[in-house]
Structures are given as structure tokens and as C-alpha cells.
Amino acid sequence: MNKLFFKIFILVLLLSHPAFSKSNSPLLPDIPSGIKKIDLGDTAKINALLRLASTYVNKPGEQADDLSNAINYGNQALSLSHQYHFLPQEIAAYSLLSQSYREKKDIVAGRKYAEQGVKLLPKNSTTIEAADVLAELSTYYDATNADSLIIKINYFTKSVGILRKVAPRTKKLADGLKFLGDLKNSRYDLKEAVSLLNESLALYQLLGVKQLQDIYDLLGDALTSSGNTVEGLSYQLKALKTAEMFKDTSQMISTIYYRLAFTYNSINQDNRTAEYMDKASYYALKNRNNNDWIMISGSLGTIYNKLGRYREAVKTCEEALIKCPTTDYQNQTNLITNLLFAATATKKLDKASGYYNRLKQLTDAHNIELSPTDAAMIEYLIAMKQFPEAELQVEKFIKYAAVTQSLISKQKIEHYQFQVDSARGNFLSAISHQENAHLLRDSMLSRNYNKQIGRMQMTFDLQKKDQEIAFKAKHIDLLTHQNQLQNSALHSQKMIRNLFIASVLLLMALLAVLYNRYKLKHQANNDLQEQQEEINTQNEYLRQLVDEREWLLKEVHHRVKNNLQIVISLLNSQLSNIKDVVAIDVIRDSQNRMRSISLIHQKLYQFDNLxxxxxxxxxxxxxxxxxxxxxxxxxxxxxxxxxxxxxxxxxxxxxxxxxxxxxxxxxxxxxxxxxxxxxxxxxxxxxxxxxxxxxxxxxxxxxxxxxxxxxxxxxxxxxxxxxxxxxxxxxxxxxxxxxxxxxxxxxxxxxxxxxxx
CATH class of the missing domain: 3.30.565.10 (Histidine kinase-like ATPase, C-terminal domain)
Structure with a gap:
């Protein structure tokens, strides 16, 4: 059930794309007074408002201000389009408002806008706005519920049908085909899913899209689910290669690793399954996608149990269960299932009893079906020798296997029925179930064996062709080389001797030059070192001279300033003996002049700048x-x-x-x-x-x-x-x-x- 739930969760993420809508209902807002001041045609006004709303709602992230702006512009567009009876724009406005409220987590309001937009659609409408509002309404139907999933597929099928007519050979149609194919895959309509996804891939390639890891991954998952494991695995590996080539570290790489893990699990390569599942968990945690990390932890716990790594299974599931929301019943069920399985396998039946009771309450209260939970319960009931209850649980597990057509599930059912019948004394039935279990196991082993032989044969053929090509190339090169050797044997020997002599002479000359250069360099280094020491000595002497000169200059300025102050003081003393006003003024003017000069000398000796x-x-x-x-x-x-x-x-x-x-x-x-x-x-x-x-x-x-x-x-x-x-x-x-x-x-x-x- 983990795989089904993951498909549905990813589908919900993929379906969160822009949609547009219109109205004649209580949802219709008042017309803003300022909007009529825009000097544009009515249609241009509305289209401009719709573009603004679309820009804000489709900005990366879900910022509150952006969503508020999107709602504001959407309401304005809705009011005007309703006033002027522009039906396509009104439908587009409803669709945008629905998307805005949905991203704002106001699901009730968002769904009302989408439903109102769909109600306004004319019969057999074939417009982009119709396709968008139908796709938008489909996002409100829960893909985890079988009945709801049918309605969701119905709406999206209509949306894609319109796009085939009005937007052929567009990325919008390619996206729609991809989402619809994923929906079909979730409902196990595998043939239709593969067809839609192949059509989407062809359209992407026609449009020149290079980053195709998501469509490769979906197509690979659908093919492996339909039993075409080899082709499915090739697409999944191509998805991984494409993601690594474009350095994709988003949640998509986690999804690719997760589905690859399930594919390897289907061919019983358990260690490879655990390796890829662990990588999926790492990237989900790195992208802070708590919901996916919890779900992947449940799957990782399952494979750890299968490998007998019970401690790791318990640790992984307990950590995820702590962070799992109380309303996420599906993931709670998966995690507790793994804990029940590990406790039963390690004979910790007291703990297993607690997990069993919790699991029973969850499945009964919330009607959780189509889950491997039944297998864990059967293991526990058989361990507790509660065979009637185990038989009832086997019946539920049979229904699950009938839907998934999984050979592993069918083999387990036959094994459980063998155990129950043996305990109750129905030996003929027990033998029959045991034989069926062996046949199914042999069938799986045979399937895996044939696949391995096919891969080995393919590898062998490729290696053989490569060896043949390499041998032929080598043989041609050898013949050519032998011919050249025969034509130039004597000439080569002479050339080798001459080259050897020349090389020896050249080496001796080179050694002589190198020795001479070494001596010259050594002498030059010694000369430079002596010169450097002399320069350093001169620099030190000059620095001392400069310091002494600066000190002397400061001392001169200081003494000049003091001498001027003495003169000023002498003149000041003389003033007391002079009665002539004119003479006093003359002496004071002279004092002021000398004071002006004295200030200059004072500043020169007080600071470093002389x-x-x-x-x-x-x-x-x-x-x-x-x-x-x-x-x-x-x-x-x-x-x-x-x-x-x-x-x-x-x-x-x-x-x-x-x-x-x-x-x-x-x-x-x-x-x-x-x-x-x-x-x-x-x-x-x-x-x-x-x-x-x-x-x-x-x-x-x-x-x-x-x-x-x-x-x-x-x-x-x-x-x-x-x-x-x-x-x-x-x-x-x-x-x-x-x-x-x-x-x-x-x-x-x-x-x-x-x-x-």
C-alpha cells in the first residue's frame, strides 16, 4: 500500500498548477471604485488583472502577501467580467481564486470557487479556461479514496480532452497527459497509463524539452507495475541519469530513488532496494518534505524487516512515528505495521500485542484497505495461535492481492493458508496451499532467473561484439606495422645508433650548461645577498638620520615659538611703563603679529607633519x-x-x-x-x-x-x-x-x- 499511497501523494503535488474561473453567485465581490479609472478597454482591464493574479499565485513559494495580492486582483477581475458579461474571463477568475485559496490552505473557499466556475461552463465548452477550471476542481478530490479518485480522473480526462482540441502540441497538453497518466497508474489502469505517458513523452521530445526525469520515472513505474520490469527499469534508470545530469536535488530525485527501490524490490534485489530507499529518505529530509520522509520511512522499515535488520526497522519507524501527524492515518498504519512485524519476528509478543491493538483500532476506525497491514496481522495472529482471526485476516489479504496482482502477495497468502489449515487439522487443504506456495515461489524464481539470463546474454553479446571490433582493429594495425618494419629495418637501426650518440652528446652538453648556470646563479645569489645587507645597513642609517632630522626640526620650531613668546612677554612688560595710547596700540599690534607666527611653529612641533x-x-x-x-x-x-x-x-x-x-x-x-x-x-x-x-x-x-x-x-x-x-x-x-x-x-x-x- 506504501507504493499506492506514494503515487497518490506525488500526483496531488503535480496537479497543483494554475487554473482560471467566473460567477453569478454569493461569491461575487463588489467592484472596486478605483478600477474604472484605468484608461483601457474593458477586456484589456480584465486580462491585465488576470495576468497580475496569475503572476502572484504562481510565484515560487506560498507567501501570504503574494496570495493576498492574487486574491485581490482575482476579485477585481471577477467583478468586472461579471459586470460586462465576459464569460471566459469570469471562469478564469474563478479558477485563479480557487487556486489562491487552495494554496492559502482555505480548501472550503477554494473548492466553492472551482465548483462555481465549472457550473458556468457551457455545454461542450472547448476553451483553455474550461480546461483549467476542470483541472482545478479535480485537485479537491482525494486520490486515496477509490470513489473520489474516479471523479478526479473524470474531471481531468475532460480537461485533457479539451486541451487536445484547443492546445495541441503544447507543453500544457504534455503536462495534462502526464498528470492523467499518473492518475490512471494510481487506479491500476496500467495499459491506459502507459499509453498516456508515452504520448506525453513524445510531445515533450517534440517540443525540445530536455529535463524529462519526471516523465521517465512515471513511465518506468507504470511499466514495472504492469509486469514489464525490464523496460520499466530502463526508464527509471534513464530518469536517474537525467536527474543527475541536470544536478536535480529537488524532491523529484527522492521520488526517482523511491520508485527504483520498489522496482528492485519486485525482483527480490533487497540490498539494492534498501540502498535506494535510504537515498530517497535522505533527499526527502534534505528538501524538508516531512510528509514524504515519513512515508518513505515506512517503506524503508518494510525492507529492513525483509532483510532481517529489525533494529534498524524499529529505529526508523519509531522516529517517523514521533513526527507523523495524528491525522495521517495511512502513514501511522504503515509505521505501526512495520513495528508489529519486527516485534513478532523477534518474539517480543507483549510489544507486538500493543502494536496489534493500535493497528486494529486504526484500520477499523478509518476503513483503511488494500494494505500490507493484513500480512503483519496474520503473522502476529499465527504467532499467537489465534487461527480463526488469522483466517479472517487472510480473506482480507486475498482481496488486496486480487487488486495488485502481486505474485509475492499471492505466495504469502498460500503460505498463511497452509499454516492455518495445518493448525486446524485440514491437512489436504494445507498440502494444496503448500504446493501452490511452492509453485508461486518457483514462478518468481524462474522469472528472476530468466531476467538474469537475459541480462547476462545481452551483456555477453555486447562484450563479444566489442571484442571482435577491437580484434579486427588490432589485426589491421599489426599488419600495417609489420609492413613498415620490413621496409625500414636497416634504416631504423642506423637511425637508432645515430640518435643514441647524439643524445649522449646532447646530454653531456646540457649537463655542462646546467652546471655552469648553477655556478653563475650561486655567485649571483651571493652578490645579491651582500648587496641586500649593504642596502639594509644604509636604510637603517638613513632612517636614523631622518628621525634625528625630524627631532631637530621639532626642537627648532619649539625654541622659535618659545623665543617669540619671550619677546611677546617682554613687550607686554614694557606696556606697563608706556602711557602713550598710540604706542600701546603699536606694541599690541606687534604682539598679535608675533603671536600669529608663534602659532605656526607651535603646530609644527606638536604634530608629525613638519x-x-x-x-x-x-x-x-x-x-x-x-x-x-x-x-x-x-x-x-x-x-x-x-x-x-x-x-x-x-x-x-x-x-x-x-x-x-x-x-x-x-x-x-x-x-x-x-x-x-x-x-x-x-x-x-x-x-x-x-x-x-x-x-x-x-x-x-x-x-x-x-x-x-x-x-x-x-x-x-x-x-x-x-x-x-x-x-x-x-x-x-x-x-x-x-x-x-x-x-x-x-x-x-x-x-x-x-x-x-
């Missing part, structure tokens, strides 16, 4: 120092906006002095009685050109002052310093005074020593 300073930090410190020096906090706002620019020392001193003069001038002379006093400093850099702008919002210069003719010390300083760094100096007076200085940024690695001011 060539440049950060313009931003330098300008801010000068500005804050001058603001503090003139005590303008709270009176004059100072706004500093500078770009990340580094200044060479030769540029920093002149720029610092110009900045000092400009800010001092603005603080001292720019403002009168105005309240909003502001001095702005802006430094920008573009394409290696730097621009410094110092501006205030004061009264500006008096109109009678000629900047170019000015003899003031501050103006002379700014003019002279700007020339020194080759900068353009521009002074404008418009709503305040603006001093603008623009120069090209110097390369610190190509800058000479400081030029004098």
Missing part, C-alpha cells in the same frame, strides 16, 4: 586669540567657515600675518554704534586654488581713502606679503570692508625655505 599645518585650526586659533585680545566676546560675532586645506610653512606665515591685520582692522575701526557687529572669515579651495575672504558688516572705508596710495603699515604689510606668496589681493568696500586673497596652493615637497617678509 611641512604643512591645518589651515582650519590655525585660522580659528588666530581669530579666537584676537577676539580675546581685544575683549570683543558678546560685542562682535566672529563667523569662521574654512575648507579642509593644508598650508605650507612658506605660505602659512604671510597668510597668518595678513589675517591678523585684516581681523585687527575690522575689530578696531569697522564698527561705530551699530548693534549687529559681525566679522566673517571664509576659506575655500577649488582646483588647487585657495581663496581667503575676511569681511565685516561695518561702515567700510571712507570714500576719500585711496587703497593703492595708502601708506599705513597694515596695508603695506598685506600688499608685500601677498606678493611674497604670489597671491592676488583684492579690497572692496560695500556695506562693510571685504579683503579677498587668492593664491595657488603650494606643493609641500617642492617648497623652498621661507622667504623673508
Amino acid at each position: 611641512a604643512t599645518i591645518d589651515a582650519g585650526d590655525y585660522i580659528r586659533e588666530i581669530a579666537l586669540y584676537l577676539q580675546d585680545s581685544f575683549d570683543t566676546f558678546g560685542h562682535i560675532k566672529l563667523r569662521v567657515d574654512v575648507a579642509p586645506v593644508r598650508l605650507d610653512v612658506s605660505q602659512a606665515v604671510p597668510i597668518g600675518l595678513i589675517l591678523n591685520e585684516a581681523i585687527t582692522n575690522s575689530i578696531k575701526y569697522a564698527f561705530a554704534d551699530q548693534t549687529d557687529k559681525q566679522v566673517s572669515i571664509n576659506l575655500t579651495s577649488t582646483d588647487n586654488h585657495v581663496r581667503l575672504m575676511i569681511s565685516d558688516n561695518g561702515k567700510g572705508l571712507s570714500p576719500e581713502i585711496d587703497i593703492k596710495q595708502s601708506k599705513s603699515l597694515g596695508m603695506q604689510l598685506m600688499t608685500g606679503l601677498s606678493r611674497q606668496i604670489r597671491a592676488q589681493l583684492k579690497i572692496t568696500s560695500n556695506n562693510g570692508l571685504t579683503i579677498e586673497l587668492e593664491w595657488q596652493q603650494a606643493d609641500p615637497f617642492h617648497t623652498s625655505t621661507h622667504r623673508g617678509v
Whole structure:
């Protein structure tokens, strides 16, 4: 029964494909207000919505958002198609909604949509929409129930019949034929199943489809079930080869291994059966397909019992039984059957009794038929010497064998009847059953023997042909070679002698060259090593010189900064003895200038970079120092906006002095009685050109002052310093005074020593 159940389960998976539908029922939703805003024809609107719904429902996986979008677009398409009486689109919408709800696990709602779509079909309808909705409705019928399976096949047969008319030579028809063939195989309509699957395979090949492992596997299973084991096995091996060629690790490879295992089981190759069944279990677990893994575990337990590997059977089935859903009665039955068989075979009759009772409850409560469960129960009842009950169970097993036409099942029945009749004293009947059991066993052995002889003969013939071809080719090559030897024997001997002498000479010359190259290379390596040691010594000496130079430079900058601070302090002391205001201003201006220069030397010895300073930090410190020096906090706002620019020392001193003069001038002379006093400093850099702008919002210069003719010390300083760094100096007076200085940024690695001011 495991094999039948697996066929049905795989069939349900294969039949989960898109379907379309229409309505005039309570399922009909309201028309969304926004949909009429689409500037398209009515048919185009509906078709667009149907394509959207189909896209979302057929996306890989079953995401909640995708299914919600599919339902939303499907409802819109259903509303419009019903409003405008577009029957094909309405049927398509019902079919899509059915599929969406089915994948959302709302089976009741999904089935209602499918049934409503089928009700709308005109008599003898031959449209793609009709084929799809019939196929969709068939998915709601349980293939494990005989009556339900007939209805399922009926609907799908109608769907395929329509596709033959409206979609010949299409992949859609090939898929339909494949699914229908699998359904027929599940119902043991094997001749029809093989015919449909062959037709599907031919159509796939005509369409150029390469990945045919699923159809090969189905066809192989149908052929082996119908008794054509050799051809069936060839298709199944072709399915495995195709899957491996395309590196298929999906659930399909698990299915292929599972069916191959059953085929090898049918020809009593039990070890190969266990090997393939174990691989099927591995891939089912790898693909996280819990249901298939549970079902395969049941089959694996069966073959372990057959091989006498009872511990492995018990372990496998107990692990699967823990994860088996409580509502999965079929797999529960299979697993407990194996546990009952193993317990009976190992004489653990107390455990066997518990398994028997559980099995009896399951089969009676849920009407589970056509299962090897009967065989396990018979084994247990005979072991417990409950022969009347065993006889009743044998009767049930006879019905199962009549459906499957399995020789193994028939042989077991005869063996069980022999045991029951022997125990009850019906010796004539027992002898008859024993003879029948032996005949069936001999028949199976004969069948297997003939197959083995056929395979051996085929292998022998192929090997013989290969040997004949190889012998003929070898014989021709031998004759040709002998002829060549006879024609060139003397010439070859002479050539060999000459080649040998030449080879010896060439070898000696090669050895001499190699020895010479070795000596040269050895000498070169020694020279390089000496040079490298000398270079390393020089590098170390240079590094020490560089470190010493950097230390000396920092010490020089430090001392210059200290000397400038001493001068500033001396001037500050002198201020206490001077009463002349003009003289005091002159000395303070000089202090500020020296402070600007002192800041540069301070920054040079505080940081590792002895060539440049950060313009931003330098300008801010000068500005804050001058603001503090003139005590303008709270009176004059100072706004500093500078770009990340580094200044060479030769540029920093002149720029610092110009900045000092400009800010001092603005603080001292720019403002009168105005309240909003502001001095702005802006430094920008573009394409290696730097621009410094110092501006205030004061009264500006008096109109009678000629900047170019000015003899003031501050103006002379700014003019002279700007020339020194080759900068353009521009002074404008418009709503305040603006001093603008623009120069090209110097390369610190190509800058000479400081030029004098």
C-alpha cells in the first residue's frame, strides 16, 4: 500500500498548477471604485488583472502577501467580467481564486470557487479556461479514496480532452497527459497509463524539452507495475541519469530513488532496494518534505524487516512515528505495521500485542484497505495461535492481492493458508496451499532467473561484439606495422645508433650548461645577498638620520615659538611703563603679529607633519586669540567657515600675518554704534586654488581713502606679503570692508625655505 499511497501523494503535488474561473453567485465581490479609472478597454482591464493574479499565485513559494495580492486582483477581475458579461474571463477568475485559496490552505473557499466556475461552463465548452477550471476542481478530490479518485480522473480526462482540441502540441497538453497518466497508474489502469505517458513523452521530445526525469520515472513505474520490469527499469534508470545530469536535488530525485527501490524490490534485489530507499529518505529530509520522509520511512522499515535488520526497522519507524501527524492515518498504519512485524519476528509478543491493538483500532476506525497491514496481522495472529482471526485476516489479504496482482502477495497468502489449515487439522487443504506456495515461489524464481539470463546474454553479446571490433582493429594495425618494419629495418637501426650518440652528446652538453648556470646563479645569489645587507645597513642609517632630522626640526620650531613668546612677554612688560595710547596700540599690534607666527611653529612641533599645518585650526586659533585680545566676546560675532586645506610653512606665515591685520582692522575701526557687529572669515579651495575672504558688516572705508596710495603699515604689510606668496589681493568696500586673497596652493615637497617678509 506504501507504493499506492506514494503515487497518490506525488500526483496531488503535480496537479497543483494554475487554473482560471467566473460567477453569478454569493461569491461575487463588489467592484472596486478605483478600477474604472484605468484608461483601457474593458477586456484589456480584465486580462491585465488576470495576468497580475496569475503572476502572484504562481510565484515560487506560498507567501501570504503574494496570495493576498492574487486574491485581490482575482476579485477585481471577477467583478468586472461579471459586470460586462465576459464569460471566459469570469471562469478564469474563478479558477485563479480557487487556486489562491487552495494554496492559502482555505480548501472550503477554494473548492466553492472551482465548483462555481465549472457550473458556468457551457455545454461542450472547448476553451483553455474550461480546461483549467476542470483541472482545478479535480485537485479537491482525494486520490486515496477509490470513489473520489474516479471523479478526479473524470474531471481531468475532460480537461485533457479539451486541451487536445484547443492546445495541441503544447507543453500544457504534455503536462495534462502526464498528470492523467499518473492518475490512471494510481487506479491500476496500467495499459491506459502507459499509453498516456508515452504520448506525453513524445510531445515533450517534440517540443525540445530536455529535463524529462519526471516523465521517465512515471513511465518506468507504470511499466514495472504492469509486469514489464525490464523496460520499466530502463526508464527509471534513464530518469536517474537525467536527474543527475541536470544536478536535480529537488524532491523529484527522492521520488526517482523511491520508485527504483520498489522496482528492485519486485525482483527480490533487497540490498539494492534498501540502498535506494535510504537515498530517497535522505533527499526527502534534505528538501524538508516531512510528509514524504515519513512515508518513505515506512517503506524503508518494510525492507529492513525483509532483510532481517529489525533494529534498524524499529529505529526508523519509531522516529517517523514521533513526527507523523495524528491525522495521517495511512502513514501511522504503515509505521505501526512495520513495528508489529519486527516485534513478532523477534518474539517480543507483549510489544507486538500493543502494536496489534493500535493497528486494529486504526484500520477499523478509518476503513483503511488494500494494505500490507493484513500480512503483519496474520503473522502476529499465527504467532499467537489465534487461527480463526488469522483466517479472517487472510480473506482480507486475498482481496488486496486480487487488486495488485502481486505474485509475492499471492505466495504469502498460500503460505498463511497452509499454516492455518495445518493448525486446524485440514491437512489436504494445507498440502494444496503448500504446493501452490511452492509453485508461486518457483514462478518468481524462474522469472528472476530468466531476467538474469537475459541480462547476462545481452551483456555477453555486447562484450563479444566489442571484442571482435577491437580484434579486427588490432589485426589491421599489426599488419600495417609489420609492413613498415620490413621496409625500414636497416634504416631504423642506423637511425637508432645515430640518435643514441647524439643524445649522449646532447646530454653531456646540457649537463655542462646546467652546471655552469648553477655556478653563475650561486655567485649571483651571493652578490645579491651582500648587496641586500649593504642596502639594509644604509636604510637603517638613513632612517636614523631622518628621525634625528625630524627631532631637530621639532626642537627648532619649539625654541622659535618659545623665543617669540619671550619677546611677546617682554613687550607686554614694557606696556606697563608706556602711557602713550598710540604706542600701546603699536606694541599690541606687534604682539598679535608675533603671536600669529608663534602659532605656526607651535603646530609644527606638536604634530608629525613638519611641512604643512591645518589651515582650519590655525585660522580659528588666530581669530579666537584676537577676539580675546581685544575683549570683543558678546560685542562682535566672529563667523569662521574654512575648507579642509593644508598650508605650507612658506605660505602659512604671510597668510597668518595678513589675517591678523585684516581681523585687527575690522575689530578696531569697522564698527561705530551699530548693534549687529559681525566679522566673517571664509576659506575655500577649488582646483588647487585657495581663496581667503575676511569681511565685516561695518561702515567700510571712507570714500576719500585711496587703497593703492595708502601708506599705513597694515596695508603695506598685506600688499608685500601677498606678493611674497604670489597671491592676488583684492579690497572692496560695500556695506562693510571685504579683503579677498587668492593664491595657488603650494606643493609641500617642492617648497623652498621661507622667504623673508
